[in-house]
Amino acid sequence: MNVPRILSSALLMSALVLPSLAHAWWSGDFKHxxxxxxxxxxxxxxxxxxxxxxxxxxxxxxxxxxxxGAKPDGADLRVIAADDKTPLKYWVERFDGTNELAVVWVQLPNTLPGTDKNTVYVYAGNEAAVAEPINAALFDGAMAAAIPFSGQNGEPVADATSALQSSGPLAREATGLIGPSGKLDGQAVSWSSDKLKAAANAPYSISLWFKPEAVTGTLIAQGPLSLKLDAGKPSVTVGSTTATGGELPTGAWAHLALTVGNGKLTLYVNGAQAAQTDLPAAGAPIEGALQLGQGITGLVDQLEVATTVRSADWLKLAHAAQSADAKLVATSTETPDSVAHAEGGGEVGHFAILVNNLTVDAWVVIAILGVMFVIAAWVMYDKAVLVGRADKDNRKFLSGFRDARDVMTVSSQGMKHSQLARLYEAGLRELTKRDVGKTGSTPLSGASIDAVKAAIDADLIRESQTLNSKIVLLTIAISGGPFLGLLGTVVGVMITFAAIAAAGDVNVNAIAPGIAAALLATVAGLAVAIPALFGYNYLAARIKNISSDMGIFVDEFVTRVAETYGAR
Structure with missing residues (x-):
């Protein structure tokens, strides 16, 4: 047996297989x-x-x-199971690429209890993809009707299972709980179908979301079955049997569900059992038209009827998922690179998450701050080099000036960065005009010495202006950077909350990336201002020292000229 060859083959196979396992991505044609x-x-x-x-x-x-990155109409949406292989049934109720909002209903083949591994993936980002047809078998076989109240204002209400005939026209609220919601005005909306019936005490379940304007009236009625509100207290009745429990406040969404079967009549409010009572052995069948909203006003969403007894966990899960409860539902955006990095033992960087969630306005603000940072960095570098060279040449010139016996014979060659040398040359020009130092020249009067000093002071001011030029750009970065960053953050937070309000998603995992990304604009503003502040203080101190040296030099130069060439 050739052991080395076998080991080599095994290593080669591992090298080929492991990357594919580590980089789980359903299709490379989809970008996110x-x-x-x-x-x-x-x-x-x-x-x-x-x-x-x-x-x-x-x-x-x-x-x-x-x-x-997705197609404007959402035609490239695909929903895949946790194994990253199995396509799932789904239906797009709403896709608004302009306002960046969508609602996709997904069937979960299996939802396991006690785990955070119940995962599905919504893929997009494939320009070549075409829209898939609506899967009529989206709901389980026990679902007799599922009415999401989608559609335009005044249109009939359709059943997503296609089992029921459309009701009459109904007004809509565009921003409802999940998508558009129906508006009840006191007139009953009704549906009829052979599927909407149950024999006496046979399994039957109804659930819906309701946001009451008036807290008294009949919400649902079908034969002997009714779900009513009395001053906000819901009660369900089948024949002579009634179960009452819970309470609905005005102006708030509530999930109501009732189940008939197993000898029990049960009422659920917001996913929790509110009341339960025994049913008599001889009961009346539930049949006839299903009526909604007789004598009651408010908003209604996601009406579901099933010919089975939905369990407490089913209703609890449906309530939490449809309300986007943050404890249940968590969402995050992924790309092939981020998945490969995470599954390869790394972890997606927090900074990358922030960048991926930046809004357009934040990008604009950060781009402006980036330009400000480049300008501020260039000013700090340019001025640091200038004051460094000036300080060196000034010390060199000052040493030669103080060692010279005659103020007219000081050399300034090779000291082009020295402000003192240029002030000396300005003074020397004024003295040369007055023939100072030449044979037979008259001593300088007090007025002439004042004129020489005035000319040197003028050059001193010009030198100070040169030293301080462009420093104002640093002050703009210091004061304007944080305000620009704050503007980007405020606008980003407003956009994030507006999107959350429009989507009806209160999931903290959806809010957090947008808020954190908005704060990145403030961080960028501080990142511009803080280095500029340190650089400004450093340069201001150096420039102040050079300005002081120039003032001292002018006094020293004029004093020596007066002492040597002034009138006695």
């Missing part, structure tokens, strides 16, 4: 995806039983989905 996790553990929204066929809405917005 949104990871959606339903946490059914104690740290999330805990459930006790495994559920199959639950259909939940996935809300997409600028905080968890790259609308710029």
């Amino acid at each position: 995806r949104t990871k959606v996790v339903l946490n059914t553990s104690a740290q999330g929204m805990e459930t006790k039983e495994a559920l199959s066929g639950v259909v939940v809405p996935v809300r997409l917005h600028s905080g968890n989905f790259d609308f710029i």
